[in-house]
Amino acid sequence: MKHFCWIISMPPNKVKPSLIQRQHIGLNPFLRHTPISNPIFRDMQITLCVLKATGLLPIYEEVSKYEVGPPTKPNIFYSFFIRGIVQALTLFNLYNLLTPGSAQLFYSYSDTDNVNKWIEFLLCMLAHSATVTICGRNSKLFLKIINEILKVDEDVFDRFGTTLENKCGFSLKYIVGICVCQWYLMILRVLAVKDTLNVNSYVFIFIYAIQNGMATIFIVFTAALLRILKMRFAHINVTLKGYTYSHHRKLRRFVGRDRDIVTMDTFPDDSLFIYRMHNKLLRIYRSINDCCSLILVAYMGYAFYTITTTTYNLFVQITTQRLSFNVLQTCFVWLAMHTCVLALLSKSCGQATDEANGTSQVLARVHGVTKEHQNIVDKFLTKSIKQEVQFTAYGFFVIDNSTLFKIFSAVTTYLVILIQFKQLEDSKMDDDSS
Incomplete structure (x- = not known):
């Protein structure tokens, strides 16, 4: 009686992949041959440079190909100095906002619009200050996250002889877009003010743009880290699919029936490696959530209010006779x-x-040929039931694919309230004029 054999895509030991394995690696979209150079975050190199230059990330030292070390004392002092400068500029902006001279920054047509803009300025300062403060407090934890990701990639390289892709090159495009938007908004705000701006107002507009940019770029960095984790979780899932019956049939057609095959005897060793790697990635996932939770709460609150007031300004522009092309561009x-x-x-x-x-x-679709294999699957599944994860904003709400829809649903509700305040204000003005 012949044993039932399955083709899989992983070598059982740290050896050079065979012909069949090399062919399967070509089918795996999450693997490619090892690049000549590291660092692992080569696709987001500009993002890291910007964050280190602004003090949001420590200026770490590259110890080896798969490890970064703590910053030197001069770099630590530089980060403290930059964070102190940007926080001082935030206090300066808050002072300017509370002085009578800030009235020239509010060019709206009603008190409701001006109050909304004033709250928006305050929320921006809050989001920026929270980002700078929390990043400074969690600088060691960020280094730990980077090292853990590098360690995962080192383990994958030792076992496969290849390195995982990051696919986070989008971060550079977003940084360029954010910088262009901020410069354009600065120009529009200066042109919108009819009176001559004083020096403090120019400084306020410039610092406000920096605050927006820094807070938003950090959100892009968080998204890039999550994309890196997504690629590594996806690699685990693709590897496990090599043990499923459907994937076995596809590989069997690809390599032919007369080629050498690897049996399910390698499953215990491979599943142990996958289990350890999955636990490491879950720890990294939770660490990123712990580092960024409060920052996400502050930024998403600010972004929600900005989207709401911007939509309200669009409504006012469309429904009144005072149409301004400058305001429309800004919105x-x-x-x-x-x-x-x-x-x-x-x-x-x-x-x-x-x-x-x-x-x-x-893993639930992996069919254990023997009782030993089925026990491995059952133990993994039993623990996985207790390890279901969610990325939250400090536990207030879950961030997933439906978050944007929920935000715009809330924007619609709050927009109705703002429109009602606007109508009450207009009716009061009509009564006073009559």
Whole structure:
């Protein structure tokens, strides 16, 4: 009686992949041959440079190909100095906002519009200050996250002889887009003020743009980290699919029937490696959530209010006779920037969460040929039931693919309230004039 054999895509030991395995690696979209150079975050190199230059990330030292070390004392002092400068500029902006001279920054047509803009300024300062403070407090934890990701990639390289892709090159495009938007918004705000701006107002507008940019770029960095985790969870799931019957049939057609095959005897060793790797990635996932939770609460609150007030300004422009092309441009730029960043964050969180929780679903389709194999699957599934993860904003709400829809649903509700305040204000003005 012949043993039932399955073709899989993983070598049982740290050896050079065979012909069949090399062919299967070509089919795996999450693997490619080892690049000549590291670092692992080569696709987001510019993002890391910007965050380190602004003090949001420590200026770490590269110890080896798969490890980064703590920053030197001069770099630590530089990060403290930059964080102190940006926080001082935030206090300066808050002072300017509370002085009578800030009235020239509010060019709206009603008190309701001016109050909304004033709250928006305050929320931006809060989001920026929270980002700077929490990043400074969690600088060691960020280094730990980077090292753990590098360690996962080192383990994959030792076992496969290849390195995982990151696919986070989008971060550079978003940074360029954010910088262009901020410069354009600065120009529009200066042109919108009819009176001559004083020096403090120019400084306020410039610092406000920096605050927006820094807070938004950090959200892009968070999305990039989640995309990196998504690729590694996806690699685990693709590897496990090599043990399913449907994938076995596809590989069998690919390599032919007369080729050498690897049996399910390798499953215990491979499943142990996958189990350890999955636990490491779950720890990294939770660490990122712990580092960014409060930042996400502050930024998403600010982004929600900005989208709401911007939509309200569009409504006012459309329904009144005082149509301003400058205001319309400002509204469309704000909506485009915040909507794109929130959509990126929601998509990255949703994909990473789906892949993390999808491992147990893939494993459930693995058919154990022997009782030993089935016991391994059962133990993994039993523990996976208790390890279902969610990416949350400090536990207030879950961030996933549906978050953007929920935000716009809340925007619609709050927009109705603002319109009612606007109508009450207009009716009061009509009564006073009559």
